[in-house]
Amino acid sequence: MMRQHALLAGLAVFTATALAATPKLALPPGLDPTRPVRELQLAAAPDGSLVLAVIADAGLFNSGRGTFTARELTAWRQEGGTWQALGGVLNYDRPRPVANLNLALDERGTPILVWNENYGDNDVVVFRAFLNGRWTDWRTRYLGDDLPYAARTRAVAARHGEPVLAWGESLRNPYGSRLTVRTWDDQAKTWTRSEPFNDIRVFSRTPALALDAAGRPIVAWLQGEVLASNVYAKRWTGQGWEALGGPLNRHPNTYVAATRLVLDPQEHPIAAWLEDVNGQDGLFVSRWDGQAWVPLGGRLGRGSASAPALAVDSAGRPVLAWVEEPGGVGHVNLARWDGQTWQNLGPVNRDLRRDARSPSVAVDPSGAVVLAWREDEGGVYRVELRRFEP
Numbered sequence: 001m002m003r004q005h006a007l008l009a010g011l012a013v014f015t016a017t018a019l020a021a022t023p024k025l026a027l028p029p030g031l032d033p034t035r036p037v038r039e040l041q042l043a044a045a046p047d048g049s050l051v052l053a054v055i056a057d058a059g060l061f062n063s064g065r066g067t068f069t070a071r072e073l074t075a076w077r078q079e080g081g082t083w084q085a086l087g088g089v090l091n092y093d094r095p096r097p098v099a100n101l102n103l104a105l106d107e108r109g110t111p112i113l114v115w116n117e118n119y120g121d122n123d124v125v126v127f128r129a130f131l132n133g134r135w136t137d138w139r140t141r142y143l144g145d146d147l148p149y150a151a152r153t154r155a156v157a158a159r160h161g162e163p164v165l166a167w168g169e170s171l172r173n174p175y176g177s178r179l180t181v182r183t184w185d186d187q188a189k190t191w192t193r194s195e196p197f198n199d200i201r202v203f204s205r206t207p208a209l210a211l212d213a214a215g216r217p218i219v220a221w222l223q224g225e226v227l228a229s230n231v232y233a234k235r236w237t238g239q240g241w242e243a244l245g246g247p248l249n250r251h252p253n254t255y256v257a258a259t260r261l262v263l264d265p266q267e268h269p270i271a272a273w274l275e276d277v278n279g280q281d282g283l284f285v286s287r288w289d290g291q292a293w294v295p296l297g298g299r300l301g302r303g304s305a306s307a308p309a310l311a312v313d314s315a316g317r318p319v320l321a322w323v324e325e326p327g328g329v330g331h332v333n334l335a336r337w338d339g340q341t342w343q344n345l346g347p348v349n350r351d352l353r354r355d356a357r358s359p360s361v362a363v364d365p366s367g368a369v370v371l372a373w374r375e376d377e378g379g380v381y382r383v384e385l386r387r388f389e390p
Helices: none
Strands: 037-044 052-060 065-078 081-087 097-103 111-119 122-131 154-159 162-172 175-185 190-193 204-211 217-225 226-236 242-243 256-263 271-276 280-288 293-295 306-311 319-324 332-338 342-344 354-364 369-377 380-389
Touching: 037 097, 037 204, 037 380, 052 175, 052 380, 065 097, 065 111, 097 122, 097 154, 111 154, 111 162, 122 162, 154 204, 162 204, 175 204, 190 217, 204 256, 204 293, 217 256, 217 271, 226 256, 242 332, 256 306, 271 306, 280 306, 280 319, 293 380, 319 354, 319 369, 332 354, 332 369
Parallel strands: 037 354, 306 354
Antiparallel strands: 037 052, 052 065, 065 081, 097 111, 111 122, 154 162, 162 175, 175 190, 204 217, 217 226, 226 242, 256 271, 271 280, 280 293, 306 319, 319 332, 332 342, 354 369, 369 380
16 A cells, blocks of 8 residues: 655655556466465566576475484566466575575576585585576586685576676685675686675675676675675676776665665666664665766655665666564565655565564566565465556
8 A cells, every 4th residue: 555654754755656557467377375485585677577586495404413404496487467387396406595595687588597506514506597488407606615604605696598797705814705796607617706895805795786787797785894884886898897886875884784776778887785773774876977976865664674675767767675674573675766755665565463574675667566576374374466556
């Protein structure tokens, strides 16, 4: 239900929105409502189709060292309002736990999936692309360097049917970490690594990644000690990394988290992140105008935010989804920038008494916003989908 919010002084002002919510979208076939959904990712292709990927529980198993919950990864594409399964179960080795799902579409709408598969005490990162009507078998491409840190420190983009990664590795000498962009060299059958884009003497985390039309990466990331960090951004010029201004966060050297990055139609980066505001995690957005970072309003939302998801429409208007927890119950919120202020549609839970998590947002070529999330129904988290017409 659309509402107009009057927020506390200093927060972003929300206005009534022109977006209109449609009835609940049909879910893909094969989603078992009795199996809890753990993660999901949604993306919109240039032709207007949607791709949804889901990790769900698949029963209890015993490894000989203990009992664990197996999980399975599946994906669908929606065209003309109809969902079609993209193959069957996609994880390579079953039953094993899978987690940390990434979905990216290349310039032609080819889905690229990246996730972690657990091998004993270690996670490795594995890859698949849906090419020529079937999923690639790229299990030999797996990455597993410095497992506890690297396997969870990445962002994923796609170009020409191949994944592009912003990838993190911890260092012992000097103490710190190394963030690079990695691509697959098919001739050498190995992953290449760019020069670092962060200061390797300082601990860095949560990279975000986007590619311009020429395939050159733009990155944003968090750098510094946990309570004294900054958000930075750079772009690859073809010869090296070029800084895009200084720190993005409104208050330098503070707690920041959850970097997100997209490019507008002029290929100007739009970044979102969480930042400490008097002990709460405030959500902020800025756009690079070619010379400097321009704040898009102030803080979004009323309380502590988490799990932000960022997209942009063909007019360059960013769309954000995130979670707030009034009374400990997760509410999924959605807002769109109209050029002057943020238009709000949240919270969008089917039932505000039920916990909701994991928003993923996409904008199709018509300007319609499609939102996916998980919502607790009787102790089982299920997929919810809603479309907001422009």
